[in-house]
Amino acid sequence: MNKPTLLECRDVWKIYGTSAESFLSETPNPERGALKAAGLIGAVRAANVEIKQGEIFVIMGLSGSGKSTLVRCLSRLVEPTAGDIFFEGKNLLEMSDAELIDIRRTKMGMVFQQFALLPHLTVLENAAFPLDVQGVDRATREARAHEVIELVGLNGRESYYPRELSGGQQQRVGIARSLVVEPDLWFLDEPFSALDPLIRREMQDEFLRLQSMLHKTIVFITHDFDEAIRLADRIAVMKDGFIQQIASPEELVLNPATEYVAEFTRHVSRAKVITAGSIAEPLNAETFAGRVEHGDLIETIADQVERAEYPFQVMNAGNVIGQITRQAVVDVLVGRR
Structure with missing residues (x-):
């Protein structure tokens, strides 16, 4: 669709x-x-x-x-x-x-390279700031801020100030702030x-x-x-x-x-972008080692396919669309595809 x-x-x-x-x-x-x-x-x-x-x-x-x-x-x-x-x-x-x-x-929500957190506001107040600008009442904006703080994994740090956070945590606050307006x-x-x-x-x-x-x-x-x-x-x-x-x-x-x-x-690395579906071959084997999805990256399935004695069926929406062989995976890994 x-x-x-x-x-x-x-x-x-x-x-x-x-x-x-x-x-x-x-x-x-x-x-x-x-x-x-x-x-x-x-x-x-x-x-x-x-x-x-x-x-x-x-x-x-x-x-x-x-x-x-x-x-x-x-x-x-x-x-x-x-x-x-x-x-x-x-x-x-x-x-x-x-x-x-x-x-x-x-x-619209926006997150930039510079975190641009307000240093005098806590994590909770920074996250709620866009709703404060909109004139949303304190109870409502803080309840919503608590939701997005939990969403980005900063529970327990609501009262911290930006200077008390790591770079990754500061970026999480920036993400929470951009999400608070949904x-x-x-x-x-x-x-x-x-x-x-x-x-x-x-x-x-x-x-x-x-x-x-x-x-x-x-x-x-x-x-x-x-x-x-x-x-x-x-x-x-x-x-x-x-x-x-x-x-x-x-x-x-x-x-x-x-x-x-x-x-x-x-x-x-082509294995990071090429999918099983793109290198699937017509079915010709009688025995299969298992199944993979057509959208699976070669990087994620390479080990299991390489170790197997038989090909894998390639599935799409529950239907078999072909097979993927050990040689096909090796060709991707060494750059022949």
């Missing part, structure tokens, strides 16, 4: 420099070189994105690729130079300031990049746990491809303000649309 589109941008541009709007109107779809010659910077160029309800959509690229600017355009924290942005079918660019503020307060759309801009590798991995686990419970629509920015393929349903790869390709992690690795995407994904 196709999921409905929650957020969409059509031909969105963000150009920095003098007379950017007039230049764009006189020079439709300018190349990067033309922008540079005019003294302009094309931070986002002709972006077209549809984000489906309930998916984790990752925008990734190197520093300066335009990923953070695009997300700020999607939330209208930055005003696009041209294009249209639709949220729940309504054009954000046609909304009044009051309408936009209401949507940000009630339907947003339909959740923006996360490199939320874990300031954390050390071990805590970062723990926060990714926590993030996936939360998503399995909440089923939010999430736009997640990262420059780390390993993080992207672990979290994403789909990934948009950006370079010089332009979206090079939008695809699933598996599709990006197996069928890169540009040389840049191919280079970007060249050193990714």
Whole structure:
């Protein structure tokens, strides 16, 4: 079943420099070189994105690729130079300031790399702060804050101040604060990049746990491809303000649309993105060692398939769609697929 589109941008541009709007109107779809010659910077160029309800959509690229600017355009924290942005079918660019503020307060949550916790407020007060701004009464906002604090695993630390927390705990407070308004759309801009590798991995686990419970629509920015393929349903790869390709992690690795995407994904372990279904062969064995699901990553099933004497059946929605052999798994692991 196709999921409905929650957020969409059509031909969105963000150009920095003098007379950017007039230049764009006189020079439709300018190349990067033309922008540079005019003294302009094309931070986002002709972006077209549809984000489906309930998916984790990752925008990734190197520093300066335009990923953070695009997300700020999607939330209208930055005003696009041209294009249209639709949220729940309504054009954000046609909304009044009051309408936009209401949507940000009630339907959008945001988490950034800098935790931005208020140092004079406790964990409970920080988590409840967005509801305080909305004028929600104290009892109601604190009850809701207690719920999200429990959700992110900070029970017992409600009275702590930010300075008394670790970096990972501070980030959990930031996540709790963004969830307290029960947003339909959740923006996360490199939320874990300031954390050390071990805590970062723990926060990714926590993030996936939360998503399995909440089923939010999430736009997640990262420059780390390993993080992207672990979290994403789909990934948009950006370079010089332009979206090079939008695809699933598996599709990006197996069928890169540009040389840049191919280079970007060249050193990714294929076992982390290739699924059993994509290397399934027609059934021809009479005896099977067991069953795997079509969406299982090779990384997670490699050991059991390699150890088995017989192939495994590959299942999809309870039906057998093929088989996966030890040789097929080995081919993925050594890079022959």
